[in-house]
Amino acid sequence: MxxxxxxxxxxxTIFITGRGLGASGAxxxxxxxxxxxxxxxxxxxxxxxxxxxxxxxNSPLKNWLVFEVLGVIMGAFISGLVSNRLSLTLEKIxxxxxxxxxxxxxxxxxxFGLGSQLGRGCTSGSALSGMAVLSTGGVITMMAIFGGAYAxxxxxxxxxxxxxxx
Amino acid sequence: xxxxxxxxxxxxxxxxxxxxxxxxxxxxxEQAGFSTSKKLVGLFYGYDFTVLRVFFTAGITxxxxxxxxxxxGLLDLSLIYVNPTFLWSALVGGLIMGLGFVIGGFCxxxxxxxxxxxxxxxxxxxxGGFLGVFIFAEGxxxxxxxxxxxxxxxxxxxxxxxxxxxIFAFGMTAMAVGAFWFTTWVEKKVNGKENTELQPKKLYxxxxxxxxxxxxxxxxxxERRTELLADAATAVSSEKIEVTAIDELAFRLLDKDxxxxxxxxxxxxxxxxxxxxxxxxxxxxxxxxKDASKILSIKNxxxxxxxxxxxxxxxxxxxxxxxxxxxxxxxxxGLSLFKKEILEYNPVGEPKTxxxxxxxxxxxxxxxxxxxxxxxxxxxxxxxKKSTRVxxxx
Numbered sequence: 131m132x133x134x135x136x137x138x139x140x141x142x143t144i145f146i147t148g149r150g151l152g153a154s155g156a157x158x159x160x161x162x163x164x165x166x167x168x169x170x171x172x173x174x175x176x177x178x179x180x181x182x183x184x185x186x187x188n189s190p191l192k193n194w195l196v197f198e199v200l201g202v203i204m205g206a207f208i209s210g211l212v213s214n215r216l217s218l219t220l221e222k223i224x225x226x227x228x229x230x231x232x233x234x235x236x237x238x239x240x241x242f243g244l245g246s247q248l249g250r251g252c253t254s255g256s257a258l259s260g261m262a263v264l265s266t267g268g269v270i271t272m273m274a275i276f277g278g279a280y281a282x283x284x285x286x287x288x289x290x291x292x293x294x295x296x
Numbered sequence: 297x298x299x300x301x302x303x304x305x306x307x308x309x310x311x312x313x314x315x316x317x318x319x320x321x322x323x324x325x326e327q328a329g330f331s332t333s334k335k336l337v338g339l340f341y342g343y344d345f346t347v348l349r350v351f352f353t354a355g356i357t358x359x360x361x362x363x364x365x366x367x368x369g370l371l372d373l374s375l376i377y378v379n380p381t382f383l384w385s386a387l388v389g390g391l392i393m394g395l396g397f398v399i400g401g402f403c404x405x406x407x408x409x410x411x412x413x414x415x416x417x418x419x420x421x422x423x424g425g426f427l428g429v430f431i432f433a434e435g436x437x438x439x440x441x442x443x444x445x446x447x448x449x450x451x452x453x454x455x456x457x458x459x460x461x462x463i464f465a466f467g468m469t470a471m472a473v474g475a476f477w478f479t480t481w482v483e484k485k486v487n488g489k490e491n492t493e494l495q496p497k498k499l500y501x502x503x504x505x506x507x508x509x510x511x512x513x514x515x516x517x518x519e520r521r522t523e524l525l526a527d528a529a530t531a532v533s534s535e536k537i538e539v540t541a542i543d544e545l546a547f548r549l550l551d552k553d554x555x556x557x558x559x560x561x562x563x564x565x566x567x568x569x570x571x572x573x574x575x576x577x578x579x580x581x582x583x584x585x586k587d588a589s590k591i592l593s594i595k596n597x598x599x600x601x602x603x604x605x606x607x608x609x610x611x612x613x614x615x616x617x618x619x620x621x622x623x624x625x626x627x628x629x630g631l632s633l634f635k636k637e638i639l640e641y642n643p644v645g646e647p648k649t650x651x652x653x654x655x656x657x658x659x660x661x662x663x664x665x666x667x668x669x670x671x672x673x674x675x676x677x678x679x680x681k682k683s684t685r686v687x688x689x690x
Contacts (some may be wrong), residue, residue: 132324132325132327132328132350133328133349133350133351133353133354133357134353134354134357134503135324136321136325136328136350136353136354136357137353137354137355137356137357137358137361138357138358138361139317139320139321139324140354140355140357140358141357141358141361141362141365142317143317144298144299144358144362144371144376145298145299145300145365145370145371146298146299146300146301146305146313146317147299147300147301147305147310147313147314147317147686147688148298148299148301148375148376148377148685148686148688149376149377149686149687149688150358150377150688151317151321151405152405152688153403153404153405153408154404154425154429157404157422157425157426157429158429160426160429161426161429161430161433162433164426165430165433176433176434176436177436177437177440178432178433178434178436179433185687192311194310194311194314194688195314197311197312197314197315197318198314198315198317198318198321199318199408200315200318201314201315201316201317201318201319201320201321201322202318202319202321202322202325202405202408202409202412203318203322203408203411203412204315204318204319204322204412205318205319205320205321205322205323205324205325205326206322206323206325206326206331206408206409206410206412206413207322207412207413208319208322208323209322209323209326209327209409209413210326210331210412210413210414213326213327215326215331215413216413216414217413217414218414218416219414219415219416220415220416220417221332221333221334221415221416221417222417223334231417232417232420234399234400234401235400235401235402235417235418235420235421235424236400236420236421236423236424236427237396237399237400237424238396238397238398238399238400238401238402238421238424239396239400239402239407239420239421239422239423239424239425239426239427239428240396240424240425240427240428240431241392241393241395241396241399241400241424241428242392242393242396242397242400242402242403242404242421242424242425242428243396243404243424243425243426243427243428243429243430243431243432244392244396244428244429244431244432245388245389245390245391245392245393245394245395245396245428246389246393246404246425246428246429247389247428247429247432247433247439247443248385248386248388248389248392248432248439248442248443249385249386249389249390249392249393250379250380250382250386250389251379252393252403252404252405253351253393253403253404253405253406254404254405255379255688256379256386257351257355257390258351258354258355258358259379259688260378260379261355261356261358261359262355262358262359262361262362263359263362263376263377263378263379263452264359264362264363264378264452264453264454264461264464264465265378265379265380265381265450265451265452265453266381266448266451266452266453266455266456267379267380267381267382267383267386267448267451268379269453270381270383270386270387270390271379271386271387271389271390271393272390273390274386274387274388274389274390274391274393274394275390275391275393275394275397275403276348276394277390277391277394278390278391278392278393278394278395278397279340279394279395279397279398280340280394281394282394282395282398282399283337283340283341283398285398286398286399287341289398289399289401290334290337290340290341290398290401291341
């Protein structure tokens with residue numbers, strides 16, 4: 131059921147705004163805004179920041195995806211509240227130590243952050259939304275994400291499967 | 297006609313829309329169980345394919361919806377954002393993300409959801425995301441070659457594969473149904489029992505069939521645009537179309553009739569060189585778009601199609617009437633007659649009847665006053681604002 135709702139939401143989003151859903155773009159805005167505040171001089175001589183700032187009239191946080199992701203936080207929180215799933219936990223399987231889980235989450239996040247820049251979007255912005263508008267690039271990225279994950283899954287099985295169960 | 301941004305919904309209101317859409321997005325993802333890394337990576341180890349099924353069902357639902365809306369002329373597909381294709385960057389980026397997925401257990405959207413309900417690992421994943429983007433930003437000169445290589449532009453899959461939209465969507469749906477069935481089977485093998493989340497089966501079956509029928513409909517019902525363009529070529533002679541005489545148009549121009557709206561069908565170059573006041577340039581194809589629809593739907597305007605001859609004018613009039621617009625006419629004899637008889641009026645012999653004398657008198661006036669009008673209109677004409685594709689993406 132959630133699958134159809136998600137599909138319809140994406141369709142409505144495209145019909146209203148002409149663009150799809152996303153997530154990693156907000157991280158990009160966040161990074162540019164942080165660097166522009168902490169080291170304004172540095173942003174001037176780096177092409178990546180100047181290009182982004184030029185596209186956003188020097189207010190990197192005034193970006194559609196930043197607002198959308200703020201909504202995602204609210205929506206997920208409401209959902210967790212009504213379904214009684216709010217709790218502060220570090221989720222992992224028993225055979226993995228907390229330290230390992232923290233490091234893998236950080237590395238995984240960093241890889242996703244880096245990859246989403248090259249892929250011009252993540253699972254939502256490039257793969258899902260790209261598929262909806264039949265973008266060739268979006269579908270290539272989608273296949274690479276899932277294909278890559280399957281190809282690498284075996285090497286990291288100890289992070290997710292433990293002997294005698296799952 | 298969609299998209300509603302930026303005309304019906306302004307850019308500021310769009311941010312409010314973004315928050316509302318985000319709330320729905322976050323709520324649905326969390327309800328679908330995407331806020332736990334154990335469930336997310338399940339698909340890579342065969343014990344839980346929910347994520348894959350939700351992902352493909354959602355993608356295909358939206359895709360068929362987009363194709364159907366475009367097909368029936370409700371959404372201008374030339375204005376929506378189509379993620380650009382940079383082959384190598386897309387492939388390498390995707391692989392890196394895949395690696396990040398099995399190591400970190402989330403993707404950016406789901407990590408935000410999980411972090412919102414208190415998962416510490418997800419919060420760290422989000423922090424990692426910032427780090428990753430920062431590495432890319434600082435290493436940009438190094439990544440740039442890869443990032444910009446093999447630029448294919450905003451191509452769609454049916455362009456790349458050379459199939460029709462409908463057939464392509466149909467193939468994708470068939471593939472998804474196959475994957476749905478296969479993953480359910482794998483899940484049962486790995487877990488030794490049925491996935492209870494796929495209940496009630498009837499509901500899923502019903503929705504699946506609906507999608508399937510919609511997909512079929514888009515294949516077998518010809519696209520409105522293609523159909524009309526083809527019909528326009530043959531149907532013109534039988535249709536009764538109102539004709540504006542050249543003298544009448546000249547009179548309306550001299551009169552500065554505010555109701556007059558000329559749509560010029562010649563190519564942009566010719567239009568640039570010479571155009572009448574109050575005219576806008578559209579090709580036959582562009583008549584289906586949102587820009588043309590804006591002009592055509594203004595109430596109380598009298599629209600006159602002009603082209604070099606009547607053939608294109610009649611095609612345009614046919615298409616636009618079929619699209620449901622009224623108050624349309626074409627210019628008698630096309631612009632070539634208008635130029636010859638009005639702008640370059642050169643009387644042959646003495647006018648005899650009273651009507652001929654009146655016409656002669658009027659044309660003498662027109663030939664003196666119109667060129668100045670055309671000149672001043674050209675100077676004051678604002679450059680044509682064309683709606684451009686929405687800029688999206690991450």
